[in-house]
Amino acid sequence: MARPRSFDPDHVLHAAERQFRTSGYNGTSVDDISAATGLGRGSLYAAFDGKHGVLLQAMAGYFARLGQGPRNMLAGPDEGALERLHAYLLRAVHGVPLAADVPPAPDRAAAACFAAKMALEIGASDPEVQRLANDCFSVVRTAVAECVRAAQRNGDIDPDADPDDLAYLLLTVIRGCDVVGAYGHSPDRLTSIAESAFALLPRPRHH
Amino acid sequence: MARPRSFDPDHVLHAAERQFRTSGYNGTSVDDISAATGLGRGSLYAAFDGKHGVLLQAMAGYFARLGQGPRNMLAGPDEGALERLHAYLLRAVHGVPLAADVPPAPDRAAAACFAAKMALEIGASDPEVQRLANDCFSVVRTAVAECVRAAQRNGDIDPDADPDDLAYLLLTVIRGCDVVGAYGHSPDRLTSIAESAFALLPRPRHH
């Protein structure tokens, strides 16, 4: 028996995420968020507890989205696991889109993983942001490791290789592409890096 | 026939770099730079043209330092090139120190490549910073590619591999470690990533 909120929190957090990804945390003012979301300052503070609260909730939403995008792309039967890994790599080096089935972003720097950008910018002085960012990393890394195990079971990757180590390495390459992309390199270059990484995956010995 | 400046510009830019690496560009105020360097605002504006000028000149100094650190570590005769590459990888994943022969930094996030941090934070809206950052990347990448060629000449790396592609990939891993380090992972984990990447380098076929 009260007035319902007239906005969709997910939509607001989405717009805020876009703003943070474009301008960084310290480069975004509350007025910027207000303009990007259409909400007034009062509503922002009441619903999300200000700028920092918006960031935390936007990152939580980002984390949740990772379970639907990358994880679903990697999960599946053992046969085809290597191909799924390949397809994922080729897509991931071009950035993390704001929504599924949307081209990542106009410029590559804004397409960089939201969690990675925030961790690098303010993670050192904001443990909560650092932890949230690492959660985002872990959930994808775990999915990659599981996909590697599936490929191993299918005989496509050397069974002696440590799947967790490989997953760390592949994810490090993907995050590194966020940086290389921020340098202004072309998408083709990032594709080439992804292909190089994939080509070096340890194949089982022929006998 | 005039008063000489009482500070060492290199020392000032060094202190400013430390501040930028710790707090980011937008997270650093002119007062912060003033406190970190000991210079008053007036001197900062007269000598470096304000905050943005300090950044550009600090990045130029950083670029110059890359020619003395990583490049010298990688250059040398063909025999031992692979070992140099190995040693460089193991060191590079732990960050770029402020000065040669100094432990990279107390916390890993502040040890991340200065150019990479700035490119990710403001490179998209600041072409000059993006270009400078990419120059830093290119000089190291070129040195790595040359070292790969030396290792190929020495028969330690598959001669069919494209040394430039390998250099891109290795540098991407190193930059990716800046991100993984910002997530809070231990130095041991970064070492492990470096070793995994090194182990996957294509060796020449035994015959």
Added chain:
DNA sequence: ACCCTTCTTGACAACTCAGTACAGAACCAT
């Protein structure tokens, strides 16, 4: 010893920012 040039310092004005408070609007239940 003097003077001129440059550096240095601190203060200043204009502006932006984060966060708060208050008044008005909207909605649901009765």
Added chain:
DNA sequence: ATGGTTCTGTACTGAGTTGTCAAGAAGGGT
């Protein structure tokens, strides 16, 4: 319809920001 509760928008405050300016200090050449 009406009332009570919550949401919405805006104005406000105090702190922090940038860039500039002028007055004083310091050194080198004559």
